[in-house]
Amino acid sequence: MTEMKYDVVVVGAGIAGPIVARNVAKAGFSVLLIDKKSAIGTPKQCAEGISKTVFEKYDIPYDRRFINREIYGAKLYSPSGYELELRYKEVSGVILERKVFDKMLAYYAAKAGADVLARTEAMDVIRKDGKIAGIKAKHEDEPIEIYADIIVAADGVESTIARKAGINTYAPPHEFDSSYEYEMLIEGFDPDLIHLWFGNEIAPRGYVWVFPKDEDRANVGIGINSDNPRTAKYYLDKWLKENNIPVKKLLEINVGVVPVGGFVKELAKDNVIVVGDAARQVNPMHGGGMAEAMEAGTIASKWIVKALEEENPELLKNYTTEWWGTDGKRLEKVLRVRRVTEKLTDEDLDLFIQILSGADAEKIASGDYGEVVKALLKHPKVLMSKRRLSLLKELL
Ligand SMILES: Cc1cc2nc3c(=O)[nH]c(=O)nc-3n(C[C@H](O)[C@H](O)[C@H](O)COP(=O)(O)OP(=O)(O)OC[C@H]3O[C@@H](n4cnc5c(N)ncnc54)[C@H](O)[C@@H]3O)c2cc1C
The missing domain is CATH 3.30.9.10 (D-Amino Acid Oxidase, subunit A, domain 2)
Incomplete structure (x- = not known):
């Protein structure tokens, strides 16, 4: 049985995983990034749309090879x-080519010093003396054991690793x-x-x-x-x-x-953290999760580096606190908006889109829900409907 030892093992080379692996490797720690796919990024499960702002914000090159x-x-x-x-x-x-994008994110992690293994599937966690000491995996069908001080579950919506490590990721x-x-x-x-x-x-x-x-x-x-x-x-x-x-x-x-129904509460437990779709860190309004995975990966990697520098895994809990205090707070608001929009009838949708097409498109395009609601509240057909009024007031 092949055994390996790293400071950090990251399971999943989608979006969140490579961001964490790159940032932690950049700080000088040993990292292994694994993915069960034979070709990282393939097949895609995505519409591939993302805001242009993420490239600068998360230090990702604006590379024509993955921008369709x-x-x-x-x-x-x-x-x-x-x-x-x-x-x-x-x-x-931009509309990305995720097959290239995910692979390039893994490439950036590798260039920053991380090891990367495709066709390597995490099967279970290794427990030693009541602690999680690493993961059992299969690399090209051969069993391997990867020991690590910190384990990152970035294994997407079907995540198993966080649950196996005792983090409650269940949602109905x-x-x-x-x-x-x-x-x-x-x-x-x-x-x-x-x-x-x-x-x-x-x-x-x-x-x-x-x-x-x-x-x-x-x-x-x-x-x-x-x-x-x-x-x-x-x-x-x-x-x-x-x-x-x-x-x-x-x-x-x-x-x-x-x-799209809410986020994992506890994002770190002992020396294991969960990030991205595995933690359900997705915008519940439109279902996009790439930017959210990048943001969570950035916060997570900051606390991983601090925990390793100070040899104190307790510091990983700060990832939960910081995420919930920032992006989590924002996404909870978005979730409230989504719950209201779920109650809209087709007539409401017709009316609201009709009204908004005559409103200040610049303000609406800025994504400010407050401006959208204010524009809707001015319209007589809204003012005359108690149900519509109360729905919209829930959004303010
Ligand atoms: C149809 C569809 C359209 C979408 N469109 C958009 C969009 O336009 N814009 C947007 O922002 N978001 C979109 N999303 C959401 C977006 O794809 C995810 O939010 C994003 O990929 C999350 O990144 P992640 O790193 O958390 O997980 P993923 O990208 O899912 O990566 C997880 C990785 O873990 C690997 N893995 C899983 N289990 C194991 C294991 N046991 N061992 C090893 N590796 C493992 C997988 O192979 C995968 O590569 C869409 C989703 C779907 C389904």
Whole structure:
């Protein structure tokens, strides 16, 4: 049996894992980053959209090798076809090529000094003297034991390692969305914007998206509540058919689950931490989690480095405190907004998108929910409906 010893082992080379591995390796500690995939980043389970701000914020090169397309905003469609366009003068986001992006993040971690092993699956934790001493894994089908002072569970939404280490990551099925996505050739949509369709018949609790990767190629997907009696594929195919969009040039099919109902409370226990989708650190409004994984990974790595420098694993608890005091606090607010939007009828969605299309798009595009609510509250059809008023007041 091969045995290895590191300061830190990171399970999962998606987004959160490589950020942690890179930052901890940069600080001079020994790190092993593992992923069960044979090719890191492949297959993707993502629509690949992310804000442009993350590159500078998390020190990631703006590298054309993983940027498919620059995006200038979004277009929202209501159930009856009202449209709201939010277009910026500057590039606001990008559609990545995650197969390249994830691999490059692992490459940056390796360049910073981390060891990286693809096709290495963590199977269980190793317990010694009542403590977690590392993980048991399989590398190319051979069993290996990786000993480490700190174990990072960055193993995505299906995470097993945090749970095996005693962290409570359980959430009931209705707190997840099911997604289905085609990467396909598609025409007729402005390729400089992302496009989102809302409606209880179109995508219950979620939305249909078209995220352009080219002039005529896009990720076309859907997210719906995972306890729906029908599948996400059913709703996506229905929408494509109703809109006369042929699915004849289909390059990829992706299926995935997104945690949208709240976040893992305890993010660190003894010498184990959980980060990214594994901790359900996802924006519950739109289901995006890459930026959140980067933020959590950054906070986690800061406390890992401090804990190693001071040889005090107790300091890892500060990751829980800091995350909940910052991004966790922000995401809890977003979760409250989501719970209100879940109660909206198709008529509400039609009316709100209609009203907002006449409001100050710049303010709305800034993502300030307060401004959105204020714009809605001014409208007579809102003022005359007690239900709508009370829903919107919940958001203030
Ligand atoms: C259909 C869909 C569309 C999405 N679209 C967007 C979007 O447009 N923008 C956005 O920001 N977010 C999007 N998301 C969410 C986003 O993909 C995740 O939030 C993000 O990838 C989380 O990063 P992570 O590092 O926590 O986990 P992941 O990226 O899931 O990485 C986890 C890694 O752990 C590995 N792993 C798992 N178990 C083990 C094990 N036992 N041993 C070794 N390795 C293991 C996996 O192979 C994987 O590589 C989407 C999700 C889905 C499903």
